[in-house]
Amino acid sequence: MIRKIGVLTSGGDSPGMNAAIRAVTRTAIANGIEVVGIHDGYKGLCEGNFETFTKRSVSDILSRGGTILGSARLPEFKNLEVQEKAVESLKANNIDALVVIGGDGSYRGAKALTDLGINTISLPGTIDNDIQGTDLTIGFDTALNTIVECVDKLRDTSSSHHRASVVEVMGNHCGDLAVLSAISCGAEIVVTPETGYDEEQIMEKLKFLGNRGKNHAIIIVSEKLCDSHALAGKISENTEFDGRSTILGHIQRGGSPSPNDRVLASRMGEKAVDLLTEGVGGHCVILHNGEISSMPIDECLSLPRKKNKAIYRLFDRLV
Numbered sequence: 001m002i003r004k005i006g007v008l009t010s011g012g013d014s015p016g017m018n019a020a021i022r023a024v025t026r027t028a029i030a031n032g033i034e035v036v037g038i039h040d041g042y043k044g045l046c047e048g049n050f051e052t053f054t055k056r057s058v059s060d061i062l063s064r065g066g067t068i069l070g071s072a073r074l075p076e077f078k079n080l081e082v083q084e085k086a087v088e089s090l091k092a093n094n095i096d097a098l099v100v101i102g103g104d105g106s107y108r109g110a111k112a113l114t115d116l117g118i119n120t121i122s123l124p125g126t127i128d129n130d131i132q133g134t135d136l137t138i139g140f141d142t143a144l145n146t147i148v149e150c151v152d153k154l155r156d157t158s159s160s161h162h163r164a165s166v167v168e169v170m171g172n173h174c175g176d177l178a179v180l181s182a183i184s185c186g187a188e189i190v191v192t193p194e195t196g197y198d199e200e201q202i203m204e205k206l207k208f209l210g211n212r213g214k215n216h217a218i219i220i221v222s223e224k225l226c227d228s229h230a231l232a233g234k235i236s237e238n239t240e241f242d243g244r245s246t247i248l249g250h251i252q253r254g255g256s257p258s259p260n261d262r263v264l265a266s267r268m269g270e271k272a273v274d275l276l277t278e279g280v281g282g283h284c285v286i287l288h289n290g291e292i293s294s295m296p297i298d299e300c301l302s303l304p305r306k307k308n309k310a311i312y313r314l315f316d317r318l319v
């Protein structure tokens with residue numbers, strides 16, 4: 001029987017993490033389970049940076065971006081002796097089980113803790129939407145909204161000055177933020193890990209668009225594929241467009257979570273507590289076809305990343 005659970009946020013933060021912390025805390029307390037908030041991810045877990053939570057500890061956080069628990073990266077958590085230290089720290093505080101909110105790296109830590117005897121459930125907290133098995137991750141919708149708001153503004157000035165704006169967006173190795181923002185903003189070109197980076201093709205496309213009378217263009221590029229500033233320079237050199245670049249950066253990770261993210265995080269937080277109460281560990285919570293359920297973390301991590309061909313075809317058809 002579970003008496004006390006811990007909750008932590010790990011890896012890059014995402015809007016909606018607070019809503020998940022709140023849902024875990026309130027669902028657990030309503031079920032007679034004590035809750036401990038663990039500050040600064042696996043780092044705080046190893047250091048015993050714990051805070052006893054009441055229902056009030058999570059008041060007024062639903063609408064706040066970031067995470068009240070703080071997040072951190074602790075590369076050493078891959079090592080067994082560091083994981084064992086974390087288990088000792090949990091046992092010393094009578095914490096029976098844990099909820100980890102983070103990305104796929106955090107999932108690996110959650111699985112390791114389960115293997116060491118502490119049932120742990122992970123929730124997909126990342127703006128990247130790069131966790132397999134779930135249709136959406138917590139924070140993706142808000143980040144997409146932020147990108148669209150920014151690109152709409154860039155389009156205004158880009159069109160006034162007949163420019164080609166290269167906009168670099170986050171996503172780690174997943175193109176979902178890029179391709180969905182490209183469709184939402186009517187971008188002319190999108191470059192993602194799924195499309196690959198082909199500079200010649202970009203120049204050809206811009207020349208083609210210029211010949212067709214287009215006098216401005218938006219090129220959305222996923223991070224880590226090219227140097228966006230250099231690409232803008234090459235556009236100025238090789239096409240009739242004046243190239244400019246904007247790296248949206250960490251602005252995409254902040255801000256008040258959208259209602260969709262708040263609801264998703266709340267549903268997933270509730271599910272995590274239900275799973276732990278049933279004695280399940282080593283699972284991650286997923287959203288599939290509108291339903292919340294779970295799958296083993298191992299299975300989730302082994303699923304191949306698939307290109308959403310229908311979305312890329314839609315983009316091509318709408319340009």
Ligand code: ADP
Nearest residue numbers: 011012073074077078102103104105106108109
């Ligand atoms: P995210 O969870 O957003 O993918 P990271 O990849 O940085 O972010 O992972 C967050 C943290 O999860 C890492 O700093 C580390 O503490 C832990 N972690 C990452 N990979 C592993 C692993 N293979 N085993 C155990 N813990 C890991």
Ligand code: F6P
Nearest residue numbers: 012103126127128170171172253
């Ligand atoms: O995983 C979220 C994310 O924002 C990625 O999109 C990005 O590649 C990375 O984190 C940036 O990490 P950092 O906060 O360390 O700059």
